Amino acid sequence: MHRLILAITFFASLMTYTSCTNTKTDERNPDLAKFFDTYFEERLKLFPLEATTQGDDRYNDQLPNDISQAFIEKTRQFYSNNLKQLRSFDRQNLSDADKVSYDIFEREMEVQLEGLKFHQEYIPFQQFWGLPLTFGQLGSGAGAQPFKTVTDYENWLKRVSAFKTWGDTAIANLRKGIETNMVLPASLVVKMIPQMNDLVVADPTKSLFYGPISNLPADFSREDKSRLTAAYKKAIQEDIVPTYRKLGDFLKKEYLPKARASAGIDMVPQGANLYTYLVKTWTTTDKTPEEIYQTGQKEVSRIRSEMEKVKQQVGFTGTLDEFFTHIKNDPKLYPYKKPEEVLDAFRAIQAKIEPNLKSMFTKTPKTPFEIRQTEKFREASASAEYNQGSADGSRPGIFYVPIPDASKFNITSGMESLFLHEAIPGHHYQISLQQENTALPKFQRFSWYGAYGEGWALYCESLGKELGLYTDPYQYMGALGDEMHRAVRLVVDVGLHAKKMTREQAIKYMMDNEPISEDGATAEIERYMAIPGQALSYKIGALKIRELRSKYEQQLGDKFNLAAFHDEFLKDGCMPLDVLERKMDAWAERVK
Known part of the structure; x- marks a missing residue:
């Protein structure tokens, strides 16, 4: 899912969701709720493009000079004043739900203020x-x-x-x-x-x-x-x-x-500190670049081992690199003739996982869902994507698939993992449930954190076997290719910005470990050069969710229920991973 985000970006659409959780833990402080509402309104005035994106037309004639020193000073005061007002509330006397909101808001103000010292303008x-x-x-x-x-x-x-x-x-x-x-x-x-x-x-x-x-x-x-x-x-x-x-x-x-x-941000003044800050912003953790680099290398090695197993399973005797070439060129892996056949294949994936979803989720979105071919005027350069539904239900959540030429649609492109990520239960469940939860403060209800949102979608890819997918080794190879891409990002992003890796070395590393063209790898690496740290959020988020699930499975034993874990995870919408862990730990204590 591709979105322009700073640290909070607001989604447009409102629907209705009734929380069935414990009222003691979810009871809201009316004064705190009023404070959050005031912040949200003031923020839309300060950042009118966010209001436009959200469908709020009140400020559509305004375009502030947001890179001027006057505006930057205005935002500094805005964040400082709101942080001061937040801290006038006694966190210890708040409900569990309000503590989550408090922690998300406090961290956001602190991160925004810290970023102003690096002169990113x-x-x-x-x-x-x-x-x-x-x-x-x-x-x-x-x-x-x-x-x-x-x-x-x-x-x-x-x-x-x-x-x-x-x-x-x-x-x-x-x-x-x-x-x-x-x-x-x-x-x-x-x-x-x-x-x-x-x-x-x-x-x-x-x-x-x-x-x-x-x-x-x-x-x-x-x-x-x-x-x-x-x-x-x-x-x-x-x-x-x-x-x-x-x-x-x-x-x-x-x-x-x-x-x-040079390729890396570490070569500009305060560059090393700026990269550490960006890593913290995008991953919403305190992990060091070196920790992330080591994690990436381990993940690349693990996924390569899985790819080798698939290669052996299908009886291919060449190297892994030769296997990449084989699956790109084997005519048997291009079975489609018409766009509708591709769309039907995705509909079949949805039908296949439907029975198993019921054991994994108690709460599901009310927002309708559709699978559509990307419109002709933009499909040549478009990626598969999810567009969230509208408030009144007039527009469903839509999984768009670009199909410029159905005969060139390779089944090893990770169709099953793509559906789990972009559609169900990935972005459609997460975004819709967040938007539908009217109990949340608006700043929280329309927020986006990539480590949470993209982390969830990538975690959903790992549910494939539990949902009855990945029985075809080539589909599983596609899923591994998608996962490898996110693991490689950990190595090359940190490599570029903290370890003096050159642009050319990063391109080569990517091509050595996944089936990607040189043009494709170049575009990816230059994206990471332009927005340091952003590409780390996917894998770091997914690993944290998997880590939490494993922790609670061990702690709770027979009391662990996967649907309850997923419901609690999604209930309060996007948040930083450190806030998420505190929230989930409190949930586990209640389950005990």
Whole structure:
């Protein structure tokens, strides 16, 4: 599941969930609840793009200059004040449910404040994410920014005028980065330049940002259509194109010559401390980079051993690398002719696991679920993904599968593990149950922590055999390939940012241990270079969930119930792993 996240990102959709847990442990302090609600409202005003993403239209005309020193100081005060107010509550006198909320909130404020000292605004965007990319998605008319009413169209024009100011500040900040040696690797900058240049057009009607005008609602008056068309052409010509041109020219002429040759963030000022901070932020643990590196190597070795067993099981006599090549080229592993056959194969997976899910989960989502082929206009570059359902039930949770050519869909691509991760019981169960739980404070109900959310989805892949899957060795090989990819990430992410591993060495390590093309490995490694630590969250989260399950199986013996464990895990939504462990330990004590 791919999402732009800082440490908290808010999901949009509300449904109803009635908690059946012990009221003593779940009783809420009304004053604390009011404080959390006030925080959530203030946060949406401060970060209006979060409100837009969530479907809240109140701030759709606002685009704060969030990389300016004035804004950064404003956020520092926001987090400091909220942390101070939180600590006016006596945690010891709170219910178990409120203690969980308190701990999540306290940690979030502390982490956000700590991050401000590293001057990450000196690298305001890169090739993987940042406002110049998000702005294109919003302004295309196909993203979260609505273009249904005249007011919607006028709101976007106000954001456009603010984007110009943001672009100038980005260049000023990048210059400060050059002065202080806080710069991006050159290999990433060369990917950013064409991204900026692609949005520079001579004819405004050819711009990505002309999309909303090409799709003007039919019920707009002739005068509004004419006025808005002229205004959008002017905005593209005078604000948007000059901003992207200026960014592209600056990156090429001034920034690229000063970009660094090294791959790792440890080569910038405070780099080692910054990476330790990012590891803590993304994994929500206090594990050191070295611990994670050692874990990654052990996991790579373990999974390779499992792959060797599958190779022997199917009677392949060559090396593991030759087996990777074989499964990519064997015609028998490409059985599909039509997209509908691929979709039916996924529907069959859902039907196969349905009976066994009942023994693993007592609480299941009310949000409907569908499997769909990714739309033609975006499937060529899309990955399989899960899009959560809407509040009113009008939009189900959707598992999207891109199928540009059904005849090239390989069954060893991990179809069974993919379904468990992206769909059921992975993201669909976790996100839907979180959104449906109206007992949670909103900041918690719409939060996202990758170590928890992606960790859960990866843990769900490990449930395959218990759910009746992975009986076909090639499907199991696909699952192992998916798991290997997450294990390799632990080695190369830490290797790049803490152990002087070069970009080329990281690419080679990835290709040596999983069936991936050089282009695919390069894109992955450059993603890890751009967002240090993010790729660690998946495997670290999954390992922690498996560790907790094993701990309680041993502690509780006959009293351990897997469905009760899963229900308790999912009940309070996304949270840092250290908070999660305290919550689950308290649950185990109650079960005893």
